[in-house]
Amino acid sequence: MLKFCQWLGDTPWSVALHESLWAYPIVESVHVLTLCLFLGLAVMLDLRLLGVSFTRMPVSQISRRLLPFTMTGFAVMVISGSLLFYAIPVKTYLNIFFRIKVATLIMAGINAAVFHSTMEKHMSQWENDVKPPLRARWAGGLSLFFWAVIVVAGRLIAYNWWEDPSLH
Amino acid sequence: MLPVLQFFTWCESSGLGNAIRESKWLFPVIECFHLLGLSVIGGAVIIVNLRLFGLGVSTQPVAQLWREALPYLRWSLLVMIVSGLLLFTSEATKLYYHGAFWMKMGSLLLAIVFTFTVQRKVALKDEARVGPVWGKLVAIVSLILWTGVGVGGRWIGFS
Numbered sequence: 123m124l125k126f127c128q129w130l131g132d133t134p135w136s137v138a139l140h141e142s143l144w145a146y147p148i149v150e151s152v153h154v155l156t157l158c159l160f161l162g163l164a165v166m167l168d169l170r171l172l173g174v175s176f177t178r179m180p181v182s183q184i185s186r187r188l189l190p191f192t193m194t195g196f197a198v199m200v201i202s203g204s205l206l207f208y209a210i211p212v213k214t215y216l217n218i219f220f221r222i223k224v225a226t227l228i229m230a231g232i233n234a235a236v237f238h239s240t241m242e243k244h245m246s247q248w249e250n251d252v253k254p255p256l257r258a259r260w261a262g263g264l265s266l267f268f269w270a271v272i273v274v275a276g277r278l279i280a281y282n283w284w285e286d287p288s289l290h
Numbered sequence: 291m292l293p294v295l296q297f298f299t300w301c302e303s304s305g306l307g308n309a310i311r312e313s314k315w316l317f318p319v320i321e322c323f324h325l326l327g328l329s330v331i332g333g334a335v336i337i338v339n340l341r342l343f344g345l346g347v348s349t350q351p352v353a354q355l356w357r358e359a360l361p362y363l364r365w366s367l368l369v370m371i372v373s374g375l376l377l378f379t380s381e382a383t384k385l386y387y388h389g390a391f392w393m394k395m396g397s398l399l400l401a402i403v404f405t406f407t408v409q410r411k412v413a414l415k416d417e418a419r420v421g422p423v424w425g426k427l428v429a430i431v432s433l434i435l436w437t438g439v440g441v442g443g444r445w446i447g448f449s
Contacts, residue, residue: 147448151444157325169362176350274322
């Protein structure tokens with residue numbers, strides 16, 4: 123994996139992006155500001171799943187109607203995030219916060235997949251409840267927790283406190 | 291020295307400003323709160339503005355959505371301002387000379403005033419009487435102002 127990252131970091135486009143005066147900051151800004159679109163709307167759905175807000179709306183109304191926007195935001199996050207990794211692969215791969223972020227992303231993905239496979243089929247039975255079933259509330263709460271960890275870990279990638287000095 | 295610059299210099303040399311600047315952990319940790327607040331405020335602003343466009347949760351009355359989103363808007367704004375002020379104290383003098391900082395503060399002031407006066411009024415009014423054009427116009431202005439705050443804030447980091 124490290125070999126692959128070294129190879130990736132030596133490709134001309136990676137070097138160009140890393141050293142660019144404008145492209146890298148712009149990609150970084152897009153990555154951060156798209157949080158509002160993707161995570162902001164995901165938080166609103168999680169709050170509904172928890173039964174704390176938007177309780178007069180059926181769950182499927184929120185999830186389905188916000189989905190195109192959340193998904194667009196997610197696509198932008200993935201593309202801009204991949205580009206940021208591509209620009210600085212070795213240091214990022216070795217960064218502890220990057221690893222925490224990737225592990226938590228996987229957990230957030232599993233949480234979402236479990237929710238969809240277990241709760242979505244019979245959603246019509248409970249989606250009008252002010253307080254959704256326990257499993258749905260767990261899914262919402264875990265999602266909020268995982269994404270908070272992802273944001274914090276993502277921010278801290280920039281602070282490589284335990285970096286191997288030989289990388290400089 | 292100008293009074294504003296004097297005040298900024300005082301902030302930076304205060305115990306709080308010094309503590310945040312000299313600590314290895316404090317600035318990044320406060321930044322994390324600032325980003326978590328950003329996610330929530332972004333969601334609250336976007337869900338209301340999408341609705342004003344007739345998009346997103348368009349089956350809900352605007353007034354009801356506004357009322358439900360309002361606590362998140364207020365609380366996240368509070369988190370943003372408190373964490374922002376803490377970040378500010380640690381590098382106030384540098385920010386004084388940074389165009390992006392003033393752009394952000396200008397946009398923020400306009401965004402807050404616009405949101406809690408014009409947008410609030412339009413959101414709470416009977417939709418049939420407001421008309422779809424006004425709702426869309428308000429949403430566009432709101433998105434432009436908040437984007438200005440976000441872009442300005444991000445740009446402060448590049449210097």
